[in-house]
Amino acid sequence: NVQAAKRRLKYRQKLKDEKKTLESQEIELSGELSRLQSAQEAEKMRYVDRMSLSVWRSIATRQKEKRLEAEQTQRQLRAAVVGRARMIHQMKALLQRPYVLEEKNMLYGEADGGHADGSVLFKTFVSELDAIYAQTDQVMREVNAEVSTKFEYNLTRKVKDGVEYFDSTDATEIPFAFEDTSRAMSLLMMTDPDVLRHNSHAQEPKDTVTVKYIADCQLERDEVAKLKIYSAMRKVKEADRVVFVWRAVTEGQGDLSGHHTDETGWLVLRPQEIGDFPSTVFESYTRFIPIDVGESASKADTDRFAKVVAKSGEEEVNEMMQLLEKMLLGGDQFYTSGHPRYESA
Structure with a gap:
């Protein structure tokens, strides 16, 4: 049948055309898929x-902050x-010239009339207090003392980098x-002990x-044993605590002459609650280094002097x-009526 043959031929041609169209669409879609996949990967x-850059920037910023710190x-x-080096040099200079008294006055004050008032030493100490205060948080983190209910001053002998020192943490x-508490401690810490013991109207420090x-x-x-103490102290009142920092030299007298200790200290007071009752936490760290001025001092003498200073410090605390x-x-x-009584200067 001619008509049937024509229809079959036409149908086959249609199938071929559809196949070509589908193949062409497949190629186009495959290309589109590849493009989309490439775009997605990109x-x-x-x-x-971007994330790497952000992380890198964060790391770089933190590294910069650490470097600046x-x-x-x-x-x-x-x-x-x-x-510290200047002070040690001055102390060692005491015996490097023939006139020891004159050199001693040069260290502790003006040499006019032989009166040593400690002005040179005090000036050095005061200039160091800001740097000592800046170390407060680091020092307290490192010592990390456990809180107790009794304040103790127990010095321990230690050696670091060949330097012998004594320290106490509480x-x-x-x-x-x-x-x-902080008001009372200001009076106790920053008033001359002799004035505090004998004068009932102490000046506000x-x-x-x-x-x-x-x-x-x-x-x-x-x-x-008699000890002469030269001390400079600073109080810094912050929003949530009060910080005391100090520098001191203790000088042996009499048969302890020539022996000194170089001391640095921190005391932090902060509020705390015990149940419904207010309380105050004391955190302290004290360190001193024995220094001998002169060649006659022996190890036994140095140890004896260190024990005397430790005992004196414990008694004072x-x-x-x-x-x-x-x-x-x-x-x-x-x-008076439960509140400290100050007398203005």
Whole structure:
């Protein structure tokens, strides 16, 4: 049948045309798919690059911050080292000239009339206090003392990088309000001990003070050792705490002459709650380095002097904490109606 043959031929041609069209569409769609896949991969790479860049920027920013912090700390430490080296050099210079008394006056003050008032030493100490205060958080993190209920001053002998030193760490919580405690501690820490013991109307202390006084330390067999202390202290009141920092030199007297200790200290007071009751936490760290001025000093003499200084420091701390308790309980001569009584300058 001719008509049937024509229809079959036409149908086959139609199938061929559709096949070509489908093949052409397949090629186009495959190309589109490849393009989309390539675009997707490219977008992924761009995202990874952006994330990598963001991470890199974060790392670079943090590294820069650390470098700036390290440079700042290095500058502060360099200033502290220069000041310490200057003081040690001055102390060693005492015996390097024939007139020891004159050299001693050069260290502790003006040499006019032989009166050593400590002005040179105090000036050096005061210039170091800012750098010491800047180290407060780092020092407290490193010592990380556990809080107890009794303030203790226990010096431990240590050696680091060939340098022998003694240090004491303590953290104590007392059941008294922060404002009253910090006010009382300011009076105790920053007033000349002789004035504090004998004057019931102590002046309200300044934020930076220098004091010089003699401390008697009772030893065995009715022996009393005398120490002369030169100290510079600064109080910094922050939003949530009060920080005391100090520098001091303790000078042996009499048979302890020629022996010194170079001391640095930190004391941080911060408020805390015990249940519904206010309290105050003390965190302290004290470090001193023995220094001998002269060639005659022996290791035994140095050890004896260090023990005397440690005993004297322990006695002073105990006396201070007893006075603090009396003041906060309202039973001390410095208090009226439970509040400290100051006399303005």
